[in-house]
Amino acid sequence: QVQLQESGxxxxxxxxxxxxTCTVSGGSLTGHYWSWIRQPPGKRLEWIGHIYYTxxxxxxxxxKSRVTISVDTSxxxxxxxxxxVTAADTALYYCVRVHIGDYFDYWGQGTxxxxxx
Amino acid sequence: EIVLTQSPEILSLSPGERxxxxxRASQSxxxxxxxxxxxxxxxxxxxxxxxxxRATGIPARFSGSGSGTDFTLTISSxxxxxxxxxxxxxxxxxxxxxxxxxxxxxK
Numbered sequence: 001q002v003q004l005q006e007s008g009x010x011x012x013x014x015x016x017x018x019x020x021t022c023t024v025s026g027g028s029l030t031g032h033y034w035s036w037i038r039q040p041p042g043k044r045l046e047w048i049g050h051i052y053y054t055x056x057x058x059x060x061x062x063x064k065s066r067v068t069i070s071v072d073t074s075x076x077x078x079x080x081x082x083x084x085v086t087a088a089d090t091a092l093y094y095c096v097r098v099h100i101g102d103y104f105d106y107w108g109q110g111t112x113x114x115x116x117x
Numbered sequence: 118e119i120v121l122t123q124s125p126e127i128l129s130l131s132p133g134e135r136x137x138x139x140x141r142a143s144q145s146x147x148x149x150x151x152x153x154x155x156x157x158x159x160x161x162x163x164x165x166x167x168x169x170x171r172a173t174g175i176p177a178r179f180s181g182s183g184s185g186t187d188f189t190l191t192i193s194s195x196x197x198x199x200x201x202x203x204x205x206x207x208x209x210x211x212x213x214x215x216x217x218x219x220x221x222x223x224k
Contacts, residue, residue, distance in 0.1 A: 102208035107160035
């Protein structure tokens with residue numbers, strides 16, 4: 001059974017960079033796309049971006065200028081960096097495996113990130 | 118970007134009743150629509166993909182239908198574990214987007 005686990009700081013200062021890592025167990029990164037999704041309080045789920053195990057990626061245009069998603073196949077991990085954060089980036093962040101056809105079949109439990117000074 | 122509008126926001130029903138949830142897209146997504154369930158304290162779970170295909174391990178009481186802009190998720194007879202929030206998601210065009218959710222609560 002594939003399992004995903006997010007890790008990273010729960011509090012980030014405004015204007016700084018949010019960094020999260022997702023560790024995948026029970027399966028390999030190889031052959032799949034992997035994604036980050038977030039849900040701000042009271043708002044809908046928002047797709048942040050995808051990365052293929054080879055490193056090719058696709059980002060939400062609304063975040064593209066600030067987002068980097070990277071992959072480390074040797075550690076079976078992928079990561080999210082979101083720069084210049086504001087309070088609007090406060091959210092529950094999920095790392096997710098992409099099912100065939102750009103749906104999402106395995107999710108981490110989510111990690112709450114607050115942006116505050 | 119394609120906007121998905123779910124209705125109703127809250128659906129109050131009793132166990133054993135039939136639940137009908139709606140998702141409407143701001144433009145055609147063909148049949149490229151999925152449904153997720155999120156129970157309290159848990160991550161979302163994929164139920165339906167491409168409008169009508171049940172994901173692995175999903176009970177037959179869950180069914181999806183629709184195409185173009187109007188889609189329906191039907192739960193034929195609600196079990197206690199089905200009281201949760203349901204989201205739709207489109208993969209027809211980038212960026213991928215989600216609906217705002219329908220909460221199915223116990224009446």
